[in-house]
Amino acid sequence: MGTGQLIEVIGKGNLVVETKMGKREEGSSSDRCNVNDESLIPASETCELIENGSRLVPMQNNTGPQDYDHTPLKFKSLTKVYAKCNLCIVKPENFEEAAKDESWKKAMKAKIAMIEKNCTWELVDRPFDKPVVGVKSPSEATLYIKAFEAGILIVSLYIDDIIYTGSSSALMDEFKAKMMGKYEMSDLGLLHHFLGLEVIQTEGCIFLHQKKYARTLLEKLRLNDCKPVATALAANEKLSKIDGSEMADESLYKQMVGSFPYLTATRLDIMLAASLLARFMHNLTRKHMGTTKKVLRYIQGSLDYGIAYEKGKDVVLIGYCDSDWAGSEDDMKSTSGYAFSFGSGAFSWASIK
Missing domain, CATH: 1.20.5 (Single alpha-helices involved in coiled-coils or other helix-helix interfaces)
Known part of the structure; x- marks a missing residue:
């Protein structure tokens, strides 16, 4: 093998070549490696690359065992390995x-x-003559439920705000009297606002909505005068990470899409759109931005939408579910959705990839 002759190399990396001047390491960033010195291997012999040792040797005709260099080329501490792991x-x-x-x-x-x-x-x-009553909900940390012979009492606690309801007025009055006797509390009457939720209560219906929150969101994004549309997403609309359009403002996109999850507390009609757009927080394009603005235009035209829980409806558990069957163009995963109700307004819904 003469000076400057090209040698075919399988794979990429560093190659150790034996020459008359000793061993030398050649860097290979492609499938060819250039040897500048005269090698000990005759040009007439066929050569092969042993990947374990990264050493170029002549191919032998016999099939006997060959020597491999098992010396590690690089060490990495466990600290660096753990740093890249997703610990749960x-x-x-x-x-x-x-x-x-x-x-x-x-x-x-x-x-x-x-x-x-x-x-x-x-x-x-804790008083020794009082047993511990397990009333905490296993699925909601701030929800407490207590069943009596006279009915059921439900209490939701958030920092210093308490919401309570029940099937008996006597139970609710008793609970309020005990709480006000034990702590300094103010009775604000019927619930109208709570953490951005607005509540309208009548004799036959309880209506939940977030009109004020939605209007404030549109004003913050300067879209309060935008033209409304009838649907949030086009039928069978597909979004992907690479769609050929130009890159868009990432900070503005995060601000818009980040406001959707809280709005889905009463707006299950935008649940799919919020779940879909949240997948493109990084490397978003103008198409993603345009789809997000269309969702905001849909919200503009449906500010009065919410959930109504009507009194007197038959208590029947009704559920709906669907899937787009490998609808994601990036990883061919499916997006599934469901919604459940007791014959009136929905009480549980989700859109999951």
């Missing part, structure tokens, strides 16, 4: 599980210390 931390289900982990014990002590320092709550011992 599972929240303990009860105190017994949390007490087994030192990090959770440390976090609980820090939380208790902060509560005592700020005088947030007054910690008292």
Whole structure:
């Protein structure tokens, strides 16, 4: 093999070549490697690349065992390996599980210390003659349910706001009297606003909507005078990460799409659009931006939409589900959706890829 002769190399990487001057490492960024010195391997012999050792040797006619160089070429610490791993931390289900982990014990002590320092709550011992009543909902951390012979009482607690309802007026009056006797509370009457939700209560219906939140969102984005459209998404509309259009403003897109999830608390009609557009937070294009603005135009024309829970309807569990069957053009995954109701307004819905 003469000077400057090209050698076919399978794969990419570094190649160690034995020459008369000793061993030399050649970098290969393509499928060919240029050897500048005269090699010990005659040009008439066929050569092969042993990938383990990255060494060029003449191919032998016999099929006997060959020597491989198993010396590691690069080391990486476990710290760097763990840094690139997606670690999943599972929240303990009860105190017994949390007490087994030192990090959770440390976090609980820090939380208790902060509560005592700020005088947030007054910690008292549990009365020994009173049993612990398990009324906390397993699916919602702020929801408490208590069943009595006279009916059922439902309480939702968020920081210093309490919403309560039930099947008996006597139970609700008793609960309010006990809470006001124990804590400093103000009775605000029937619920009208709660965390951006607006509630309209009549004798035969309870209507939930987010008209004020939607209008504020449009004004913030300067789209309060936009022309409304009848649908949020076009029929069978497909979006992909690479669609050939130009790149768009990422910060504005995140601001718009990031406002949709909270609006889906009462607007299940935009659930699919919010789920679809949230997949393109990075490297978005003008087509994604145009689709997002169309959703906002649909919201402009449906500000009065919400969920109505009517009194006297038959309590029948009704569910709807559907899937687009590998509708994603990027990974061929399906998007499934469902909605459930008890004969009146929907109480559970989702759109999941």
